[in-house]
Amino acid sequence: MTLSPDTRAKELGVAQLPSTPRPPATLRDVAAAAGVSVATASRVLSGNPATSSTSRQAVTAAAAQLDFHPNVQARALRSSRTASIGLLIPDIRNPHFGDLAHCVEMHARERGLVTLISASDERLDTQETALRLLMSHNVDGLIVVPQGRRDSPRGPEALDAVVQRGIPLVLADRMVSGLDVPAVVPGTNGLTDAVNELLSLGHERIALIAGPATSSTGRERRLAFDAALDAAGATPDPDLVHEGDFQPASGREGVARLLGLPPGRRPSAVVIADGPMAVGALAALNERGVRIPQDLSVVAHDDLDAFRLCDPPVSAIAQDIAAMGAVALNLLLEPPADGEERTVRQPTLFIQRGSVAEAGLQKSTTTMEGGDDS
Amino acid sequence: MTLSPDTRAKELGVAQLPSTPRPPATLRDVAAAAGVSVATASRVLSGNPATSSTSRQAVTAAAAQLDFHPNVQARALRSSRTASIGLLIPDIRNPHFGDLAHCVEMHARERGLVTLISASDERLDTQETALRLLMSHNVDGLIVVPQGRRDSPRGPEALDAVVQRGIPLVLADRMVSGLDVPAVVPGTNGLTDAVNELLSLGHERIALIAGPATSSTGRERRLAFDAALDAAGATPDPDLVHEGDFQPASGREGVARLLGLPPGRRPSAVVIADGPMAVGALAALNERGVRIPQDLSVVAHDDLDAFRLCDPPVSAIAQDIAAMGAVALNLLLEPPADGEERTVRQPTLFIQRGSVAEAGLQKSTTTMEGGDDS
DNA sequence: TTGTAGGCGTTATCAG
DNA sequence: CTGATAACGCCTACAA
Numbered sequence A, B: 001m002t003l004s005p006d007t008r009a010k011e012l013g014v015a016q017l018p019s020t021p022r023p024p025a026t027l028r029d030v031a032a033a034a035g036v037s038v039a040t041a042s043r044v045l046s047g048n049p050a051t052s053s054t055s056r057q058a059v060t061a062a063a064a065q066l067d068f069h070p071n072v073q074a075r076a077l078r079s080s081r082t083a084s085i086g087l088l089i090p091d092i093r094n095p096h097f098g099d100l101a102h103c104v105e106m107h108a109r110e111r112g113l114v115t116l117i118s119a120s121d122e123r124l125d126t127q128e129t130a131l132r133l134l135m136s137h138n139v140d141g142l143i144v145v146p147q148g149r150r151d152s153p154r155g156p157e158a159l160d161a162v163v164q165r166g167i168p169l170v171l172a173d174r175m176v177s178g179l180d181v182p183a184v185v186p187g188t189n190g191l192t193d194a195v196n197e198l199l200s201l202g203h204e205r206i207a208l209i210a211g212p213a214t215s216s217t218g219r220e221r222r223l224a225f226d227a228a229l230d231a232a233g234a235t236p237d238p239d240l241v242h243e244g245d246f247q248p249a250s251g252r253e254g255v256a257r258l259l260g261l262p263p264g265r266r267p268s269a270v271v272i273a274d275g276p277m278a279v280g281a282l283a284a285l286n287e288r289g290v291r292i293p294q295d296l297s298v299v300a301h302d303d304l305d306a307f308r309l310c311d312p313p314v315s316a317i318a319q320d321i322a323a324m325g326a327v328a329l330n331l332l333l334e335p336p337a338d339g340e341e342r343t344v345r346q347p348t349l350f351i352q353r354g355s356v357a358e359a360g361l362q363k364s365t366t367t368m369e370g371g372d373d374s
Numbered sequence C: 001t002t003g004t005a006g007g008c009g010t011t012a013t014c015a016g
Numbered sequence D: 001c002t003g004a005t006a007a008c009g010c011c012t013a014c015a016a
Helices: A005-012 A027-034 A038-045 A053-066 A072-079 A095-110 A124-136 A157-164 A189-200 A216-231 A248-259 A275-287 A305-309 A321-333 A359-363 B005-012 B027-034 B038-045 B053-066 B072-079 B095-110 B124-136 B157-164 B189-200 B216-231 B248-259 B275-287 B305-309 B321-333 B359-363
Strands: A084-089 A114-119 A141-144 A169-172 A183-186 A206-210 A241-243 A269-272 A297-301 A315-319 A343-346 A348-351 B084-089 B114-119 B141-144 B169-172 B183-186 B206-210 B241-243 B269-272 B297-301 B315-319 B343-346 B348-351
Touching: A027 A038, A027 A053, A038 A053, A072 B072, A084 A095, A084 A124, A095 A114, A095 A321, A095 B095, A095 B114, A095 B124, A114 A124, A114 B095, A114 B114, A124 A141, A124 A157, A124 B095, A141 A157, A141 A321, A157 A169, A169 A321, A183 A216, A183 A321, A189 A206, A189 A216, A189 A269, A189 A297, A189 A315, A189 A348, A206 A216, A206 A248, A206 A275, A216 A241, A241 A248, A248 A269, A248 A275, A269 A275, A275 A297, A275 B305, A305 B275, A305 B305, A321 A343, B027 B038, B027 B053, B038 B053, B084 B095, B084 B124, B095 B114, B095 B321, B114 B124, B124 B141, B124 B157, B141 B157, B141 B321, B157 B169, B169 B321, B183 B216, B183 B321, B189 B206, B189 B216, B189 B269, B189 B297, B189 B315, B189 B348, B206 B216, B206 B248, B206 B275, B216 B241, B241 B248, B248 B269, B248 B275, B269 B275, B275 B297, B321 B343
Parallel strands: A084 A114, A084 A141, A141 A169, A169 A183, A183 A343, A206 A241, A206 A269, A269 A297, A297 A315, B084 B114, B084 B141, B141 B169, B169 B183, B183 B343, B206 B241, B206 B269, B269 B297, B297 B315
Antiparallel strands: A315 A348, B315 B348
16 A cells, blocks of 8 residues: 555545646657657647648647647746846836836737736836846846836946847837837827916916826926927926935925925915826825815826726826837837837827816905914 | 958957957966966865965956856856755745845845746746756756645646655745645644634635635635634524635625625625735725725734725735745755754734724624615 | 756657 | 667766
8 A cells, every 4th residue: 555646546546635736748649659760740730831740640639638838948048038127117006117017918929928027116226136037037028117217327237238139129008218219108298288277267377296206207298388388388396396216205395395385375276197196195185175177187197997996087188008008019119110209109198087176266365374273 | 341340359459349248267277377277266266274374365366356256057067066945936926925035136146046937827837847947957956835735637737746856945935735845834823813813803704815725825814714713603504705816806706706795694804815816805895885994893814915905904824925935945054854854834824904903893884785876 | 057968759850 | 771879968877
């Protein structure tokens, strides 16, 4: 009775125990079972047309029989292709990037590619180590929502290394100045529309909780904001722009700073440049009892589900993030030719909801006192 | 002039263009540069003590000089270890699982492991194909938030295959009946506390928007809910339980159904079994003009940032998801011995906020009319 | 302590 | 069309 479970099970005709780690079948096994050489087996399984229907049948049957799955490491070693792509995003917890990751991963999976997802936490050093790790796994391509600028002392060197190694690279959501690779980024048209709408509602003091100037989206949205004010002949007030870092805490800080201004200089409307900062800002406004839109009109970039929990719901500048993911993957798999445009801009859409109202509303109240409702 | 850039650059003696995909250095190169054999180089770099300090210095210097990184595919082929783990979650966009993914990925990266993240979209068939794909990449271990039950006709067969192949497996957030592997799941104490608090506030008709019975969390939360009512001698009303599917739409449906009950049978409080359903439910309540907590007290499982945007903020049952991720990774890397407990329960915490109030409030109003505020 | 050599599983290059 | 066979880059007995 000292038979191995394997033998015993077979002898007794008993169902195999769940824990029978039999080594997976190799191409050799398949070839042997099919009565052909490994070369022929390989050809059949990789769709090489130089095969007879006889061997094709024998090999496919044997492969199915043995539940053969090619060893991806061996294949990668030989062909230097790993059937994997890397995706580096600033923060998985931000639903915006979560959506992006979801979409990229799903489409990649449909094409038989696995996605190695990594997060940079909006930090340059983390981006560097994460990129090195992804590169060390020989991903076939890389989609990156980048950090940092190339003209700063400590720039995104790992990104240069990626390009230098000849690994296909696509930037998503943000660009890096001086790095000429295909990219898909959101347009600023939605933001422009939002500011114009606020202006046409009579708002004269419109604030911006901006993204960091180190990110192209931060810069571009600020430029679009300024340009829209400028085009309307409005005088921009630097005190009405708070530069945040795309994190909720900086949204709160922005609110605190704007509400801390002397009464006459406070804004009657605020535009917030990304979702997490908007969540922080809205939470802070909520805590302070600032009413929207009576005391302050609000527009947020990125249309989060959470905005529908506010009463009235928050106006938003929506992007089709799923489309952005799909475009990024396409740019990666079918790179644009040299002549073609390498930067795709996705339109954004201003969605007006109850959180914006005429500027007159604010003027008729004695609000923005920052917390006391008396 | 039809030379490849490569050849042309060489012939002209021109500085190499930035796109010079020089093949990465191999162990051979390092050994040659250091004047030792590949075996010695390998030993030095893998920390084998059988090395002289002379060769150690030469090899490390050469490796640094050549920017050597071992080829992970070759190493994996030899050692059958890929330095990668797989993580399968239902939905990256759910911040709950986004947090989990973030935490697992971060800790794994600190240990030099890459994480292959995949999403099952709360679907059994997607889970199966995703698992097969992860297995085919020979991940060293797998953390899965599972779908399906083993006793159903089409069960999670791929999970059995994982176990059968001997791949270390840890379940997170949910369990699968009959699958005896290490798991970390949330406790139900927070939910019990929440129901008890509602009861002590005088609520007699407490509704539950439950998770699917196909998931262990769905079942367990419903059981805890029933048990808490039972312990208090309350009579549960099946009409007050709506079984959703953890997605926002089913939260909306639950609200519609509860508000559709005849006035006398409507709930004065509702507990919602996960974050996305809570978002859907709160959005629906908001649209219908149902006031919280005057018309309805609300408690949601999982503490989302979005809940702070509501006025008053929504009471929640919080879990330390980061801890859950850390525990899952630990269970994977250091599996419990046979005698030890294999299922870790993480405590959950009921956080009371303004969205719950005494039951009397509801009775004093003529509300729950579903939209008309007159 | 060091070097030689075999092999992990696959693909690609040759002759047949 | 097929079959030997040589890599791919690394690790590790085994022998020196």
